[in-house]
Amino acid sequence: MSGLTTTWARLTPAGRALAVLLPIVVIGGAGTTALLVAFGGAIGATIGANIPIVRFLAASVITFLITVPTAFLLIYMEMKIIALMNLRIGPDRVGPFGAVMSVVHGLKVLMKEDYTPPSVDVPVFTLAPVVVYTASFMTLLVIPFAPALTSMNLELGLLYFFAVGGFGVVGLMMAGWSSFNKYSLLGGIRAAAQAISYEIPLTLSVVGIVILTGSLSLTAIVAAQSGSFLDWFIFRQPLAAIIFFIAITAESNRTPFDNTEADQEIVAGFATEYSGMRFGFFFFAEYVNVFIVSALFSAVFLGGSHAPINLPFHPEINVDLGTLGIGLPLLAGLAPVVGTILCAAPIWLFAPRVRTWQALLGGFLIFGGLSTAAIGVWAVAMLPPVADLLFFLLKTFTLVFIFVWMRGTLPRARIDQLMGFAWKWLLPASLLNIFATAIAVLITG
Amino acid sequence: MTTETTRPTRPSLDDPRVAIPGSSSWYEPAPTPQTERQAEFLNLRDGEMFINMGPQHPSTHGVLRIIVKVNGEQVIDLDPVLGYLHRGVEKLCENADYHQAICYTDPLEYVSSLFCEAAPVAAFEKLMDVEVPRRAQYIRVLTMELNRIASHTLFQGWMALDLGGLTPILWSFIERDEIVDMLAALTGQKLLYNYYRIGGVNGDLNHEFMSRLGAWMSRAAKHIDSNLGLMNENELFVRRTRDLGTLDAATALRMGVTGPNLRASGVPFDLRRDRPYLVYPELEFDVPTRTEGDALARYLVRIEEIKQSIRIIDQVLHEMPDGPVMAKLPRLIRPRPGRAFGAVEGPRGVYGVYAISDGTDQPFRMRIHDPSFVHLQLVGPLTRGNLIADTMAVMASLDPVMGGVDK
Numbered sequence: 001m002s003g004l005t006t007t008w009a010r011l012t013p014a015g016r017a018l019a020v021l022l023p024i025v026v027i028g029g030a031g032t033t034a035l036l037v038a039f040g041g042a043i044g045a046t047i048g049a050n051i052p053i054v055r056f057l058a059a060s061v062i063t064f065l066i067t068v069p070t071a072f073l074l075i076y077m078e079m080k081i082i083a084l085m086n087l088r089i090g091p092d093r094v095g096p097f098g099a100v101m102s103v104v105h106g107l108k109v110l111m112k113e114d115y116t117p118p119s120v121d122v123p124v125f126t127l128a129p130v131v132v133y134t135a136s137f138m139t140l141l142v143i144p145f146a147p148a149l150t151s152m153n154l155e156l157g158l159l160y161f162f163a164v165g166g167f168g169v170v171g172l173m174m175a176g177w178s179s180f181n182k183y184s185l186l187g188g189i190r191a192a193a194q195a196i197s198y199e200i201p202l203t204l205s206v207v208g209i210v211i212l213t214g215s216l217s218l219t220a221i222v223a224a225q226s227g228s229f230l231d232w233f234i235f236r237q238p239l240a241a242i243i244f245f246i247a248i249t250a251e252s253n254r255t256p257f258d259n260t261e262a263d264q265e266i267v268a269g270f271a272t273e274y275s276g277m278r279f280g281f282f283f284f285a286e287y288v289n290v291f292i293v294s295a296l297f298s299a300v301f302l303g304g305s306h307a308p309i310n311l312p313f314h315p316e317i318n319v320d321l322g323t324l325g326i327g328l329p330l331l332a333g334l335a336p337v338v339g340t341i342l343c344a345a346p347i348w349l350f351a352p353r354v355r356t357w358q359a360l361l362g363g364f365l366i367f368g369g370l371s372t373a374a375i376g377v378w379a380v381a382m383l384p385p386v387a388d389l390l391f392f393l394l395k396t397f398t399l400v401f402i403f404v405w406m407r408g409t410l411p412r413a414r415i416d417q418l419m420g421f422a423w424k425w426l427l428p429a430s431l432l433n434i435f436a437t438a439i440a441v442l443i444t445g
Numbered sequence: 446m447t448t449e450t451t452r453p454t455r456p457s458l459d460d461p462r463v464a465i466p467g468s469s470s471w472y473e474p475a476p477t478p479q480t481e482r483q484a485e486f487l488n489l490r491d492g493e494m495f496i497n498m499g500p501q502h503p504s505t506h507g508v509l510r511i512i513v514k515v516n517g518e519q520v521i522d523l524d525p526v527l528g529y530l531h532r533g534v535e536k537l538c539e540n541a542d543y544h545q546a547i548c549y550t551d552p553l554e555y556v557s558s559l560f561c562e563a564a565p566v567a568a569f570e571k572l573m574d575v576e577v578p579r580r581a582q583y584i585r586v587l588t589m590e591l592n593r594i595a596s597h598t599l600f601q602g603w604m605a606l607d608l609g610g611l612t613p614i615l616w617s618f619i620e621r622d623e624i625v626d627m628l629a630a631l632t633g634q635k636l637l638y639n640y641y642r643i644g645g646v647n648g649d650l651n652h653e654f655m656s657r658l659g660a661w662m663s664r665a666a667k668h669i670d671s672n673l674g675l676m677n678e679n680e681l682f683v684r685r686t687r688d689l690g691t692l693d694a695a696t697a698l699r700m701g702v703t704g705p706n707l708r709a710s711g712v713p714f715d716l717r718r719d720r721p722y723l724v725y726p727e728l729e730f731d732v733p734t735r736t737e738g739d740a741l742a743r744y745l746v747r748i749e750e751i752k753q754s755i756r757i758i759d760q761v762l763h764e765m766p767d768g769p770v771m772a773k774l775p776r777l778i779r780p781r782p783g784r785a786f787g788a789v790e791g792p793r794g795v796y797g798v799y800a801i802s803d804g805t806d807q808p809f810r811m812r813i814h815d816p817s818f819v820h821l822q823l824v825g826p827l828t829r830g831n832l833i834a835d836t837m838a839v840m841a842s843l844d845p846v847m848g849g850v851d852k
Contacts, residue, residue, distance in 0.1 A: 086615040182496050186518070186833070255609065256681055264504040264607050265834050409675065411682050412609025414834050415518055 059151035063140040067288045068106075074287040075102035077397075078404050085408040109280035117180065117273050124178035129274070129281035131171030136285045136292060139165045143295045144219045146305045146388030157218040158210070161296060162203050165251070168285070169195035172260065172270050175282070179273040187269025190415060191260040194250055197419050198257075201426035202247035205240040206300060208437035209233050218296075222304030229308040234301040239433045241301045243426050248293040250418070253286065255407040259415050290403050291396065298395035305388030316381065339367040485514075492516050496833075500529045504607045504837050507847025511824070511836070518832045523825045530851035538811040543569050543643060543778045546808060550798070551637045553815060554849040557596035559589050559628075560791035561849075562641040565811070567722060567787030568800040569643045572780035581645035581770040582723045587761045588628065588640065589789070590754040591658075595624040596792035597747045597754075598669070600844045604744055605676055607841040608685055616672045620665070627657035644772035662762075665755055673748060686740040690827035690839040693738055701819045704794025706843060709746045710738035716790035728760050740842035747844075750792075779806050793817055793844055815849035 011019060036043070047054050076091065076099055083090025091098030116122060142157040144150040154160050169191055176188015210216055212233075213224040225232050234241045250257040261269035271282045298304060324331060344363025347354055354362075379386040413421070478484035486495060499510035508529035514522040534553060538546040546565060553561045563585065570577065577585075598621050602614030625635050631654040632638040632647070640647050676682050692702070697710040707714055715732040717725040733749030735742040780802040788797035794816025803809040820843045827843075828836045 082611065086612050087619065088615060182494060186496075189517075258609070259834075262609060262834065264609060264837050267502065408612050410610065411605060411676075411679065411685065412834070413681055414685055414832060416832060417684060 056152065059141055060138070063151055064137050067137045067140065067284070067291075070291050071284040071287040072102045072106060074291055074400060075105065075283075077400065078287070078407065081401065081404045082408045085405070106280065106284075109283070110277050112276040114276040114278060119180040120273065121178035121180070124174050125273075126278075128171050128175035128178060128270075129278045129285075131174060132168050132285045133171075133281045133288075135164055135167035135171060136288045139292050140288075140295075142218055143292065144222050144299055144304055145295075145392050146385045147219065147222075148385040149389060150219055153217065153219050156216045158206060158216045158221070158300075161218075162199065165292075166195065166199060168289070175270040175274070179270070181273050183266040183268070183272045184270050186266045187260050187272070190266075191253070191270060193415075194253070194257065194259060194418060197422040198247045198250040198426075201243050201422060201430045202251060204427070204430035204434060205243040205247065207430075207434045208237050208240050209300060211434070211437050211441055212236070218299050218304075222299055222306070225303040226306055228310060229303065232301060232303040232306075237301070237433065237437070239429060239436075241297075243430050243433070244301065245297060246426060247422075248297060249403070249406070250422070252289040252293050252403075254290060254403050256410040256413045257418055258412060259418060262412055264412075290400060294396045294399035294403065295392070297399055298392060302395045302399075304395075305392040307387070307391050336367065339371065340364045343367045343370070482512075489514075493521065498836075499526075504840070506603070506840060506845060509821075509845075509847050509850075513833065513836065515833060518834075520828050520831055520833060520836060523828050523836065525821055525824055527821070527851055530847050532852070534852045535811050535813055538565075538808055540807065542806045543780075543808065546811060547641065547643075548637075548639045550813060551639055552848060553813065553852060554791065554793065554796070554817065554846045555636060556599055556846055557592050557792050558637050559592040559640065560789050560796050562639065563589060563789045564787050564791075564796045564798040564813075565800065566641045566643055567789065568785045568798045569778070569780070569787070569808075571785035571787055572783055572800060572802050573643060573774070573778065575644045575772050575774060577645055577723075578769045578772060579724070579766050580649075580768040581772075583761050583765040584646050584650060584770060585641060586723050586725065586728070587758060587765075588631070588638075588646075590757045590761070591624050591628060593792045594665075594751050594754050595621045595628075597751045598672075600747055600792075600841075601672070601676070601744070603844075604838075604841040605682070607837040608682060610676070610679075610682070613672065613675050616675065620668060620672070623657070623661050627654050627661065630654045630657060642771065643778060644774045645770050647771075649770050658758075658762075662755070662758065666752070669751055669755075677745075677748075683741060685834075686744060686838055686842065688737075689740045689831065689835055690823075690842060691737070691739045692823065692827060696826075697738070700823060702794070702823065703816050703819070704791065705746045705750060706743055706794065706820055706823075708732065708734045709742035711736040716788060716795055720788070722789065724761075727764070728757050730757050740838055743842040743844075747792075777806055779804060788814075791816065793820070793846065793849075796849075813852060815852065817845035817847070817849040818852075821845045821850055 008016070008019075079101065080090045080098065091101035094100040094104050116125060139161050141151045142154050142160055144153070144157075172191035172195075173188045176184045176186075176191065179185070209221060213221050215221065215224075221233075229235075253260050259265075261271060266272075271279055274282060340360065340363045342363070343366040344359045347362050348356065348359040351359070380390060381387070476487070478487050489495070493514060493516045496513045496515055497510065498513060500508040510526040510529065512524045512526060513520055514524075534549050537549050541549060546569075547562050550561045550565050551558045598617040602617035605613035628638060628640075629635045631651060632640040692706070692710050694710045694712050697707050698712065702710070703714070703716075711734060713732050713734040716722070717730075718732055730753045731749075733746050733753060735746055782802055782804045784799065784801045786797060786799045788795050790796075795814065796816060797814040799810075799812040799814070800808050801810040823843060824836070824840055827839045831839070
């Protein structure tokens with residue numbers, strides 16, 4: 001026994017990790033192989049018979065995995081942009097320009113104590129962040145990033161979005177009610193009141209678009225906006241766009257409608273009693289929500305993945321690597337070396353004080369940048385999903401920036417002004433929009 | 446011997462009618478109230494609850510505790526609880542000599558502490574019957590007006606922050622930082638200056654102060670205007686503060702309100718003009734007054750005062766004479782027995798000190814009148830019937846500093 005412990009003590013951390021992982025990998029791999037050999041046919045048949053379910057599960061897992069880096073990116077964006085608006089420096093410690101700061105924040109939240117106060121309703125308290133986060137990432141399923149990059153092309157995409165997105169407020173109510181804290185209670189009730197009020201103009205504002213396209217599928221709505229930017233629904237349905245934008249701001253609890261977590265009034269609202277990763281889930285859900293509502297706005301009103309203008313010519317960069325034959329490996333091997341030297345040569349020739357290795361490093365970086373740019377241009381020109389995704393993300397992040405900008409600029413609306421605005425102005429305006437659209441459709445046929 | 450039955454402890458102090466599982470009665474009977482607050486607590490009606498804000502709360506301007514009785518979002522009653530910052534400054538001053546008393550009063554209104562020095566110094570000078578040199582008077586006016594701007598810019602930022610805006614406080618802190626830095630160059634301290642002395646000031650203006658002041662004055666008006674654009678033209682801000690916490694002139698006078706809060710209610714009372722001290726009678730400035738009396742008016746009056754202060758500083762810099770900055774006084778001060786009241790128009794209102802001398806080197810009694818204490822009693826009447834969010838807006842517009850309230 002002592003021999004074993006001595007050996008363990010002598011191992012480096014990497015060796016210890018290997019000593020633990022190697023048997024697991026070997027035994028697990030052998031077991032999996034055996035299972036596949038034994039039941040592979042049956043498993044394959046089951047998967048083949050239930051393609052939609054498997055597809056749904058795979059899409060859910062992928063969207064869940066996408067949300068985490070998205071939330072990190074948005075948190076960093078918000079920290080940095082608001083800092084610049086406040087004339088501060090903002091995060092600058094971890095990574096270039098502090099870009100990894102939000103990841104470190106996430107890890108910090110993971111490592112904090114997960115404390116449950118003694119008086120809370122434990123099952124509801126534990127379940128609330130799960131509900132909130134699930135509701136927000138499940139809505140990402142129907143977002144059409146590109147025609148070829150849609151997780152689930154549901155016929156009732158918009159309806160699914162509003163239905164599942166509406167679940168989030170149940171989670172907020174659960175958190176507010178179970179926390180046994182009056183601030184949490186007020187926050188939860190505010191969230192419920194606000195979500196119910198703004199859900200109605202939000203849903204009604206897109207009815208005009210549904211009339212125009214004749215479909216609830218988000219892919220069909222995006223397809224109906226093909227052509228130039230004048231075909232986007234923001235120009236054909238401007239009133240709906242304004243109502244929709246205000247309503248999604250309220251739905252995602254962003255400034256100036258962030259009454260649910262107004263820290264000057266009710267400390268942290270529904271999240272007052274939460275700590276550690278449970279709070280982290282609320283926090284992440286907020287930013288995932290911002291991304292999702294921005295994506296929805298750009299899909300419904302900004303033409304989704306369509307380019308603003310249809311170019312009169314279609315650039316085609318046909319690179320058929322197969323014709324090169326034996327030249328391909330030679331090119332792959334030689335091009336970096338030759339390219340680096342060619343890029344380094346001007347530096348080396350015209351800047352005599354730069355040392356050779358520095359010139360070579362600079363040449364390597366320049367060549368790397370140029371070749372990456374070339375591959376990017378080729379991908380945008382030749383691979384439609386890449387270009388579509390690029391335009392979609394461009395529009396989405398412009399909207400995210402607008403949300404962050406509003407957060408940096410505006411004070412908070414009072415809860416009665418907020419509710420009055422929804423019921424007295426947005427609801428009649430959205431009804432007016434539906435009538436106007438319907439009459440226009442009737443007249444023009 | 447009777448067997449003692451142990452009553453189950455109540456799990457909640459909030460609801461007297463909470464159900465106790467396993468107890469003999471369905472509801473535990475409400476206990477007999479011991480204090481007035483407990484009685485109020487036990488007689489809550491349906492839907493009402495108490496919320497305890499503070500002393501640790503994001504927006505109570507220091508360690509203030511407010512007990513708010515709410516019905517849903519509506520505030521029914523509001524009760525400020527003071528004393529978390531009480532240091533007994535008045536008593537401390539009685540056991541210190543006259544010079545030391547000035548630094549005890551210094552940290553009372555810590556965002557504008559030059560006024561807390563100016564008031565006791567004025568009272569002691571009346572007791573001593575000493576004439577302050579004219580240059581020292583000009584320097585006092587100059588530094589006090591700078592401090593007033595620093596305080597009002599801070600108020601502007603806090604007001605926005607309490608309404609949920611993130612940016613204005615950081616923008617207004619730029620102005621405040623520049624002023625605080627130049628005062629630090631003059632006095633050696635950033636917050637608690639301890640610069641005024643009985644009979645003058647501690648040291649003449651130095652080069653660094655003057656160069657910083659000149660650089661700041663050249664862009665001050667423009668900077669402050671650009672900061673205002675973010676709030677004054679903001680529909681959300683104006684809608685949240687207009688007609689909120691309206692204070693009429695009669696009530697204001699009855700409650701003893703002074704300063705910008707009084708002038709926002711339509712009473713043009715300014716100590717600098719109505720009971721002139723130092724060299725204020727020789728300076729030209731307006732007393733900004735508004736008649737609405739709401740939170741927006743209180744905000745706008747303060748903004749106007751910033752502009753008037755810049756005007757005063759401009760005149761002071763042009764007219765400042767040469768000469769000594771300190772009167773000739775004995776090192777140990779022993780005023781004749783008597784009493785004197787010295788008051789200045791601070792950024793929050795009249796800041797006064799009533800000092801009684803018994804002929805020794807220590808004040809026999811020093812009574813400090815702080816405007817924040819007076820204004821805090823308005824929070825309840827002005828907020829009643831409004832929403833929880835309005836509590837913060839009213840508090841911010843009254844601009845109390847807890848250091849001065851608790852003394």
